[in-house]
């Protein structure tokens with residue numbers, strides 16, 4: 001199996017190094033990842049600048065030579081599939097992100113975007129993120145990612161599959177199991193801290209503390225907080241299909257010339 005690994009924390013991130021070591025025996029594994037941290041890059045791509053690609057030797061439990069790209073996570077996956085890889089991968093993995101990607105944070109996530117980019121090429125993709133609550137043991141998180149991936153492959157991953165996997169904080173006997181759950185769409189309570197720059201300009205900095213607002217029923221947010229590995233299938237199709245049928249039934253007259 002040909003596997004492409006990318007991420008949004010950069011090619012030297014401990015989560016990526018641990019993920020590589022955990023899946024290296026699965027086949028022909030190539031790493032193409034940003035040359036600098038790109039968290040919250042979402043699905044942005046680089047238009048104004050050319051992309052520099054460099055071979056990078058990365059030390060770790062399983063040393064490897066990967067390619068760094070001076071761009072965003074989506075740039076990495078797109079460029080890898082278009083130009084850098086001799087053959088398109090069978091599977092794309094993203095992560096392991098330092099920090100969970102659940103609820104509406106999925107929209108801001110570069111980790112999920114790298115996987116979504118692969119899904120747009122009809123290549124199955126799995127995004128992995130680990131909770132930063134408590135001390136993160138990436139080696140252990142990576143073993144749990146591999147365990148989850150083996151089960152997903154056992155069930156069968158298909159064209160366009162985009163699976164978001166989150167590893168909970170590994171405290172108090174967690175993980176307690178796996179929950180296949182929907183993405184919470186509840187808002188986030190966060191704070192912009194105001195300050196003045198030396199020139200007296202009005203400035204704001206987004207604080208790093210936030211809380212999810214409650215949602216109904218089991219979601220990725222609540223299940224992760226309860227110590228479960230969460231598995232959420234996503235899709236690139238942002239169409240609101242219920243609303244689509246309602247709007248389709250409207251009679252649309254001819255637009256003005």
Ligand code: MN
Nearest residue numbers: 008009039097
């Ligand atoms: Mn990140």
